[in-house]
Amino acid sequence: MTAIEQTEARPRGTRLPRRARRNQLLGAAQEVFVAQGYHAAAMDDIADRAGVSKPVLYQHFPGKLDLYLALLDQHCESLLEAVRAALASTTDNKQRVAATMDAYFAYVEDEGGAFRLVFESDLTNEPAVRDRVDRVSLECAEAVSEVIAEDTKLSRDQSMLLAVGLCGMAQITARYWLGSGRPIPRDTAAKLISSLSWRGIAGFPMQ
Numbered sequence: 001m002t003a004i005e006q007t008e009a010r011p012r013g014t015r016l017p018r019r020a021r022r023n024q025l026l027g028a029a030q031e032v033f034v035a036q037g038y039h040a041a042a043m044d045d046i047a048d049r050a051g052v053s054k055p056v057l058y059q060h061f062p063g064k065l066d067l068y069l070a071l072l073d074q075h076c077e078s079l080l081e082a083v084r085a086a087l088a089s090t091t092d093n094k095q096r097v098a099a100t101m102d103a104y105f106a107y108v109e110d111e112g113g114a115f116r117l118v119f120e121s122d123l124t125n126e127p128a129v130r131d132r133v134d135r136v137s138l139e140c141a142e143a144v145s146e147v148i149a150e151d152t153k154l155s156r157d158q159s160m161l162l163a164v165g166l167c168g169m170a171q172i173t174a175r176y177w178l179g180s181g182r183p184i185p186r187d188t189a190a191k192l193i194s195s196l197s198w199r200g201i202a203g204f205p206m207q
Helices: 018-040 043-050 054-060 064-088 093-109 115-119 127-152 156-179 186-201
Strands: none
Touching: 018 043, 018 054, 018 064, 018 115, 043 054, 043 064, 064 093, 064 115, 064 127, 093 115, 093 127, 093 156, 093 186, 115 127, 115 156, 127 156, 127 186, 156 186
């Protein structure tokens, strides 16, 4: 699940504790950014969705990019936590692969659509965004590579190359699955990809 629930607009003037207000604003911003993309979204739209005035929005976030980066940080961390939890869920490496694949499918399936901010951002030419997206991809791959290295005795560089391939395959196939209307159940889709991945990993170490 994403860290921010979908947010219904509140009547203007409703007072909330600072943390609750920040979460409400992030929830509204997520809905607007996911629906419109960064460039088409306006702070007016976000303030209206949250049911606050623009000055209230600017009290929490100095600008649109600050708001976007706060969301991106949150959802990059959610993905990394999901991958780490999947890897820690079992000591059976075949099941670890399956859990990791399912973590990506669950991430893109979340109804908030936060994965679009991470995998399909229209702002990847912005260095701060590119850095965050690259970093979470690298950290997920590093977590997977540690398991691969332990199981196959491959070198760090070899394990990392395989891990990058696995994570890339997971997110691309999960996005395809979602975009094609979920033609098969998530569990079945994740198992298909994990089976393909495991067959490849099980062939190591190379003779």
